[in-house]
Amino acid sequence: MIKKKECVAMLLAGGQGSRLYLLTQRVAKPAVSFGSKYRIIDFTLSNCINSGIDTVGVLTQYQPLALNEYIGNGQPWDLDRTYGGVMVLPPYQGQKRAEWYKGTANAIYQNLHFLDKYAPDYVVVLSGDHIYKMDYSAMVDFHKRMGAACTIAVIDVPLSEASRFGIMNTDENMQIYEFQEKPKEPKSTKASMGVYVFSKEELYKYLIADEADENSDNDFGKNIIPAMLEAGEKLFAYPFKGYWKDVGTISSLWEANMDLLGDRPALNLNNGSWRIFARHSSNPPHFLGYGAKVENSLLTGGCEIYGTVINSVLSGGVKVAKGAVVKDSVIMKDCVISENAIVEYSIMDSDTVVGVNAKVGQAKDEDKGITLVGSGLNIKPGTVIGGGETVDEAFLEKLENGKEEA
Amino acid sequence: MAGVVGIIFSNIHDKNVSELTRRRTMASVPFGCRYRLIDFTLSNLVNSGITHVGVVTHYNYQSLMDHIGTGKDWDLARSSGGIKILPPYITAFANAQNSLYSTRLEAMKSMIEFISSCKEEYVLLSDCDVICNIDLSEMINAHITSGADMTIAVKRMYITHDVRNVEIVESDADGVITDISEANGIVTGYRDINLNITVLHRTYLVNLIMDAVAHGYDSFTKDIVAKNLDNCDYRVYRYDNYFAGINSLTDYYMCNMDLLSSSARDSLFNVKNRPIYTKIRNSSPTVYEEGSSVKNSLIADGCVIHGTVENSILFRGVKVGKNTVIKNSILMQDTLIGENVSLNCVITDKDVVIRDGRTLSGHETKPFYIDKLTVV
Numbered sequence: 001m002i003k004k005k006e007c008v009a010m011l012l013a014g015g016q017g018s019r020l021y022l023l024t025q026r027v028a029k030p031a032v033s034f035g036s037k038y039r040i041i042d043f044t045l046s047n048c049i050n051s052g053i054d055t056v057g058v059l060t061q062y063q064p065l066a067l068n069e070y071i072g073n074g075q076p077w078d079l080d081r082t083y084g085g086v087m088v089l090p091p092y093q094g095q096k097r098a099e100w101y102k103g104t105a106n107a108i109y110q111n112l113h114f115l116d117k118y119a120p121d122y123v124v125v126l127s128g129d130h131i132y133k134m135d136y137s138a139m140v141d142f143h144k145r146m147g148a149a150c151t152i153a154v155i156d157v158p159l160s161e162a163s164r165f166g167i168m169n170t171d172e173n174m175q176i177y178e179f180q181e182k183p184k185e186p187k188s189t190k191a192s193m194g195v196y197v198f199s200k201e202e203l204y205k206y207l208i209a210d211e212a213d214e215n216s217d218n219d220f221g222k223n224i225i226p227a228m229l230e231a232g233e234k235l236f237a238y239p240f241k242g243y244w245k246d247v248g249t250i251s252s253l254w255e256a257n258m259d260l261l262g263d264r265p266a267l268n269l270n271n272g273s274w275r276i277f278a279r280h281s282s283n284p285p286h287f288l289g290y291g292a293k294v295e296n297s298l299l300t301g302g303c304e305i306y307g308t309v310i311n312s313v314l315s316g317g318v319k320v321a322k323g324a325v326v327k328d329s330v331i332m333k334d335c336v337i338s339e340n341a342i343v344e345y346s347i348m349d350s351d352t353v354v355g356v357n358a359k360v361g362q363a364k365d366e367d368k369g370i371t372l373v374g375s376g377l378n379i380k381p382g383t384v385i386g387g388g389e390t391v392d393e394a395f396l397e398k399l400e401n402g403k404e405e406a
Numbered sequence: 407m408a409g410v411v412g413i414i415f416s417n418i419h420d421k422n423v424s425e426l427t428r429r430r431t432m433a434s435v436p437f438g439c440r441y442r443l444i445d446f447t448l449s450n451l452v453n454s455g456i457t458h459v460g461v462v463t464h465y466n467y468q469s470l471m472d473h474i475g476t477g478k479d480w481d482l483a484r485s486s487g488g489i490k491i492l493p494p495y496i497t498a499f500a501n502a503q504n505s506l507y508s509t510r511l512e513a514m515k516s517m518i519e520f521i522s523s524c525k526e527e528y529v530l531l532s533d534c535d536v537i538c539n540i541d542l543s544e545m546i547n548a549h550i551t552s553g554a555d556m557t558i559a560v561k562r563m564y565i566t567h568d569v570r571n572v573e574i575v576e577s578d579a580d581g582v583i584t585d586i587s588e589a590n591g592i593v594t595g596y597r598d599i600n601l602n603i604t605v606l607h608r609t610y611l612v613n614l615i616m617d618a619v620a621h622g623y624d625s626f627t628k629d630i631v632a633k634n635l636d637n638c639d640y641r642v643y644r645y646d647n648y649f650a651g652i653n654s655l656t657d658y659y660m661c662n663m664d665l666l667s668s669s670a671r672d673s674l675f676n677v678k679n680r681p682i683y684t685k686i687r688n689s690s691p692t693v694y695e696e697g698s699s700v701k702n703s704l705i706a707d708g709c710v711i712h713g714t715v716e717n718s719i720l721f722r723g724v725k726v727g728k729n730t731v732i733k734n735s736i737l738m739q740d741t742l743i744g745e746n747v748s749l750n751c752v753i754t755d756k757d758v759v760i761r762d763g764r765t766l767s768g769h770e771t772k773p774f775y776i777d778k779l780t781v782v
Binding site: 035036037075076260261262263265269270275276277278280282283284285286287288289290291292293294295296297298299300301304309313 | 438439666668675681683684693695699700701703705706707708
């Protein structure tokens with residue numbers, strides 16, 4: 001028997017996120033740590049449940065293990081339901097064919113039978129790599145009110161940056177007449193946030209048509225939206241005001257973390273009415289020793305700080321020893337910064353040990369860029385790593401060999 | 407440990423810290439930034455593979471039910487076994503004889519149905535205020551191997567003249583208990599004290615309870631254990647690691663302050679494969695603002711700190727305003743401290759508000775306690 005859900009969300013979480021380099025070597029982008037105790041996908045999943053959407057399909061493809069384990073039965077987000085809830089939808093082998101998800105549209109197309117189960121009136125298509133707090137139910141209301149076939153959430157960006165986004169050109173009623181992907185000369189500043197609401201009939205119709213077109217890239221932005229516009233469907237832009245950030249690059253990931261700091265942070269996590277849920281570890285409370293100096297930073301359970309932490313975001317279980325300094329950095333879980341070591345302007349993946357007196361990264365003012373350090377590394381005592389480097393096993397080995405030759 | 411059911415007494419020792427238990431059970435007394443006392447016992451049970459637990463309640467147990475919920479945060483939301491709250495048992499049309507129990511034994515008399523209906527071979531009885539990280543499976547194995555009728559966990563501690571409310575256990579070289587008595591201020595020095603964790607055969611327990619009902623006994627230790635010592639084989643299980651018992655508000659204060667030492671934290675929280683679980687609150691990370699200064703303090707998530715904090719314990723969601731100095735204090739969940747405040751040796755219960763400019767101080771031997779929801 002079909003028990004109807006008015007609204008079902010499909011969360012695209014299969015992208016590789018190659019511009020995050022080392023951080024996405026072993027995990028998909030949505031599973032990357034963010035903001036001390038979260039993963040990137042927590043924001044989208046929490047938005048869903050806070051908006052009253054309790055049926056979410058998560059489309060995975062690249063390195064799904066960590067993501068699958070993280071989502072589990074959906075309990076941290078209250079998405080463990082007898083009917084509905086969160087479901088991980090990987091590519092599968094069918095009776096007639098087996099193939100990877102060819103594009104965002106194809107990923108949904110291959111899971112139309114999942115949607116059939118809930119007979120939704122509206123399908124919300126989301127991507128799992130943005131940091132924002134948004135009430136999707138208000139957007140669905142807007143979609144209904146406009147009688148739209150598809151509604152696309154847009155955010156105002158500075159004109160100078162508009163050419164980095166997909167830009168929606170609309171009339172005064174917010175109806176979209178043109179869509180430009182990364183235009184050289186943007187006509188408007190309404191950038192797509194990668195949040196779509198579709199009426200079910202239209203979604204099915206265009207996905208099926210798109211699948212039949214062999215030349216298509218099977219992508220929402222490239223194919224589905226232009227096809228709908230061409231056919232004269234009613235597409236609307238839904239203006240969103242508030243914090244939104246695509247954390248697809250190292251620098252934007254760093255910035256988004258820093259946006260959580262300060263007396264009046266750009267993104268406030270300490271808000272009881274729109275909580276961001278996450279899967280928690282059972283870390284004990286964090287401890288600051290006598291020599292600790294912590295300012296303008298975020299800390300969470302399991303951290304032990306005896307040194308200095310300034311303008312930084314530390315995940316659970318990070319140890320900062322006496323005399324060590326962490327500045328302008330994002331340190332992921334269980335890293336150890338040993339005595340008198342200095343970490344500046346860096347993003348460090350989990351479980352890495354920085355040896356005594358080692359120096360990683362260069363001061364932010366020196367403009368050498370963010371130093372990216374991979375996970376599970378052992379940076380030997382006294383090692384000096386400059387600004388803007390990408391540090392992995394091979395890098396450390398080369399550094400070691402270089403020292404021997406000298 | 408499929409063959410063991412755990413029973414926790416949630417109101418035991420409520421009178422020790424009457425300030426904190428006025429509105430809650432001893433089991434739900436907040437402790438160590440983010441925990442409730444029962445978390446230690448529950449985690450010890452779960453970490454030892456015991457997944458069927460009954461929590462005996464008596465009064466004031468709303469906060470406890472709220473804390474435990476379905477038991478999912480301890481992995482105790484199960485189709486078979488799991489955690490069950492056992493509310494006080496009063497028959498309909500209660501007559502004068504129906505009174506609420508006040509001892510462990512009386513509680514068990516009302517739980518007889520639960521205990522009888524369990525399928526497990528052994529029962530582990532534990533108080534709710536045993537602050538330690540103990541491997542109970544080792545204790546249970548020791549009990550089974552020894553063939554004893556009952557095994558009681560003890561810890562060697564230094565007893566001073568003013569220690570009360572603890573039981574001193576004497577045993578011979580084989581660990582067979584020879585005497586059990588309450589501390590009276592005369593016996594001092596290193597003694598084995600009763601941790602109130604007991605393992606015994608379930609049918610044996612049922613027999614003891616039925617016998618107690620028949621004789622009108624009401625104390626488990628005095629009427630059963632002490633009287634049977636001559637003809638039964640009751641043994642001790644020695645536990646040597648960190649243990650804290652709370653017998654007064656000053657004890658409560660000192661036990662919390664203990665956590666500022668890394669050895670206490672390591673033996674309580676950082677034991678491999680034996681984490682301490684608690685209710686998940688989804689607090690955001692703690693924010694340290696420009697100008698904040700925090701030293702030698704244990705801080706939970708969800709706090710926002712502008713001022714100075716030293717030698718203190720901050721629970722989840724505490725806010726500390728600018729130019730405020732907090733020393734040697736315990737601030738429970740969602741305490742709101744304004745600007746230019748000075749606190750020393752203060753315990754604030756949940757949701758206390760301290761307005762701008764206030765100065766409050768107690769002494770470490772007599773901390774100043776401020777009741778829940780008070781505005782100062």
